Amino acid sequence: MGKTKVLLIDDEYDFQELMSIRMGGWGYDVIKASDGKEAIDLLLKENPDIIILDYIMPDMDGLEVLKKIRELNKNIPVIMFTAHPDTKSFEGSDTLGIAAFIPKLSAYEDAQSSLKTALNLALKKPAC
Amino acid sequence: MPTRVLIAGGGEKVISLINTLNGLKDIELAGLCDNREDSAGMMHAKAIGLPCSTDLSAFMQSSKADIIIDTSGSPEFQKALGRIDLQPARIIDSKAAELLIYLAREKESAVQEVGRMKSEFISTTSHELRTPLAAIKESVMLILDGTAGEFSSQQGFFLKIAKRNIDRLATLINDLLDISKIESGRMRLKKAPCDIEVLARKALEPMRVLAEDKRLKLGAEFEAGLPQVSCDADKITQVITNLLSNAIKYTASGGAVNIKVSKCLSVNGLKPQEPKPGFEDFIEVSVKDTGVGIEKEDFSRLFLKFGQLDGSMTRRFGGTGLGLAICKELISMHGGEIWVESDVGKGSMFSFTLPLAN
Numbered sequence: 001m002g003k004t005k006v007l008l009i010d011d012e013y014d015f016q017e018l019m020s021i022r023m024g025g026w027g028y029d030v031i032k033a034s035d036g037k038e039a040i041d042l043l044l045k046e047n048p049d050i051i052i053l054d055y056i057m058p059d060m061d062g063l064e065v066l067k068k069i070r071e072l073n074k075n076i077p078v079i080m081f082t083a084h085p086d087t088k089s090f091e092g093s094d095t096l097g098i099a100a101f102i103p104k105l106s107a108y109e110d111a112q113s114s115l116k117t118a119l120n121l122a123l124k125k126p127a128c
Numbered sequence: 129m130p131t132r133v134l135i136a137g138g139g140e141k142v143i144s145l146i147n148t149l150n151g152l153k154d155i156e157l158a159g160l161c162d163n164r165e166d167s168a169g170m171m172h173a174k175a176i177g178l179p180c181s182t183d184l185s186a187f188m189q190s191s192k193a194d195i196i197i198d199t200s201g202s203p204e205f206q207k208a209l210g211r212i213d214l215q216p217a218r219i220i221d222s223k224a225a226e227l228l229i230y231l232a233r234e235k236e237s238a239v240q241e242v243g244r245m246k247s248e249f250i251s252t253t254s255h256e257l258r259t260p261l262a263a264i265k266e267s268v269m270l271i272l273d274g275t276a277g278e279f280s281s282q283q284g285f286f287l288k289i290a291k292r293n294i295d296r297l298a299t300l301i302n303d304l305l306d307i308s309k310i311e312s313g314r315m316r317l318k319k320a321p322c323d324i325e326v327l328a329r330k331a332l333e334p335m336r337v338l339a340e341d342k343r344l345k346l347g348a349e350f351e352a353g354l355p356q357v358s359c360d361a362d363k364i365t366q367v368i369t370n371l372l373s374n375a376i377k378y379t380a381s382g383g384a385v386n387i388k389v390s391k392c393l394s395v396n397g398l399k400p401q402e403p404k405p406g407f408e409d410f411i412e413v414s415v416k417d418t419g420v421g422i423e424k425e426d427f428s429r430l431f432l433k434f435g436q437l438d439g440s441m442t443r444r445f446g447g448t449g450l451g452l453a454i455c456k457e458l459i460s461m462h463g464g465e466i467w468v469e470s471d472v473g474k475g476s477m478f479s480f481t482l483p484l485a486n
Contacts, residue, residue, distance in 0.1 A: 012259055018266040025275055056255060083258035104262035107298040108334035108369060111262070112269060 003029040004123060007048035009039040009065060010081075011057040015104070019052075019081075022112060026119075036060030040068055048076070050123055052115075055082035066096050077122035081115060130156040131232075134193035134217070136184070136209070137200035138167030145199065145225065146172060152232045153239075158191040163205070184208055193217045197225045243312050250308040257301050265294045288341070303450040307433065310457050317360040317461055321485035324357050324364070324389055324411050325350045331368035332387065338376050345384040346376075351391060357411050358485040363458045367466075370451045371415040371478045379419035379475070388414045392481065410464065410481040421472040430468060431456040455480070 006028045010016045013034070020030045031046050033039035035057055042048070051069065055062035066078060077099040100118035104111055133155055135142055142160065146169070149155050159179035162170050173180045181187035188196070196219045198206065209219060220228065270276055272287050279287070309315040332348060339346035357364075368387070375385040392412040422430065433453040452466075459466040459480045470476035 012263065014263045015259070015266065018263060018270065021270065021275065022266070083255050083262055105258045105265060105298050107295045107302060108338075108373065110269070110334065112266070 003027060004050070005029045005031060005046060005048040006119070007031050007033060007039065007042055007046065007051045009033045009036075009051065009057075009062075010054040011035060012054070023119075026116060028119075036065040036068065039065055040072070043069060043072060043076075050119065051076055051078045052081050053078055055080060055084040063096070066098070070096055079115070079118050079122060081111075130154050131195060131228075132156050132158045132191070132193045133228075134158040134188070134191050134196045135160045135169070136162070136196055136198045136205065137202075138162030138164055138169030138173075139199060140168045141222070142169030142199055143172045145197070145222075146176070146178065148229055150176075152229065152236065154232045154235055155228075158193045159187065161187045162200075169199075188217070195220060195228065197222065197228075199225075247308050247312045247314060250305060254301050254305045258298070261294060261297060261301070265291065265298075268294065299451075303454060306454045307450050310454065315457070315461065317363060317458075319358050319360055319462075321356040322359050322361050322364070323354070324359075324413065324482070325354055327359075327361055327365045328368055328387055328389055328413065331365050331372060335369070335372045335376060338373065339385060342376060342379070343381045344376060344379055347384065347386040349386065349388040349390075351389060354389060354391065354411065355409075356485040357482040359462055359482055360458075364462070364482070367455045367458055367480065368413065368415070370455050371413075371480075374451065374478070375415050375417035375419065375476070379417045383418035383475075385415065385417045388416070390414075409484050411484065412479055412481050414477055414479040416475065416477040418475040421474055422468065422470040422476055423472055424470075427468050427470070431466070 004027075006023055008016060008019055008023070008030055010019070010032075011034050016032050016034070020032055023030045031042055031048060033042050036059060039051075039053075043051070053062050053065060057065070060068075062080060062082065069076065069078065074097070078097065079099050080101045081104060082101075083104040099122035102111060102114045102118055131154060133149060135145060135149075135157070138160065146157065146160070149157050157178055159181065160169055160173040161181050161184050163182055163184075164170065165182060170180055179187075179191070194217060196209070196217050198209065198219050199222050200206075201221070268287055268290050271279060272284070272291065306315070328348065328350070332346070336346060372385065372387065379385055390412055392410055431452050433450060456466050459482070463483050464481040466478070466480040468476060468478050
């Protein structure tokens, strides 16, 4: 059985690199996209198992990207991982099947362990 | 400072004038003055609790009005007004009052617009601050947790300092955003029945490292069979985290911090000295420390914005001085109360109550 494929959509290059190393360390195969268009291409081409999506990106924001994803794939789990302050109050977010909202930065709390838990829950299996 | 307005005359049209002026933030109604006790305006003013009088002279002096709107249009009334020392008030007629209302409305919408722009600016800025900080924290964490290989104990010591200060900065950004939301009335709660013990344990987890670093004993006591509370889980976790991190911050090495959650009888969310009939059930959460303590006269100031007791405390212990003000606001939005008990040199105990679900 191959590794679980994670499509990471984030326009911040540094953060994308760091998360890729982090999730690679957890045993995932990480595919990176920097904007909505690239994400949709990779969704079709690579057939990932789960998506981690940033909210604020140029051109298409996270919610628009998610709407496009849902047109193509209704079931793939999507985790919103964002530095946006009002993460949980996106209009229409409740109907788009978001598995979890994880803030990229919170004081004291370790965002990585929250993300790991969310990945395990959404995939219904441990990372590695 | 709002403009204090006194209305003279009690005709029918005064009723809508009172209602309009009452709805404007920039205007404060000082009262209504008419020579008839039973005029439509007087009856209405009395019904809504507005100060009224038929004694024009005395009322003018005591009301300290900036503007008097003369709605009477009666020459007799104006003559009477002319005999009174109105300094510094100005008299305007109903037409000019319309202009006053128009200007007050314009000002109000301009203030609202500035408020909206301010919130939007803080929201955008906070995102722009969080993004690089998240990358910095992640880099530090990747080294600290060994992903990037082994590091010396001195390197580890410096990295922990970096992480601690990243957390401080993250708290500051979150606090500024919260205060801005509270001030602009955009803070919303997502209430649901919650298990308070679960929230408290979640808040305790990241505190263990901070307590260990300072060699503090961190304890927790949960009363058996706690009922669920009605709350916004994230916000209450935030309040508990704030109280715990304060307690850890203000307690010297070797001390103790303890959180206790129990059922309590309280009135208006406040714990009574002696329970009396009619008190409702609440959950009480207390965070006790053996820290520096707080003088009694400073208790109320603690919960004010930037109310940290003096500048030297900010420099010594860090923090924004916003945390407790946010806690107070969040707890009162939940229908609870927050308070402090303290003995200087012995320690403090911060407690809050939350109503039970249903």
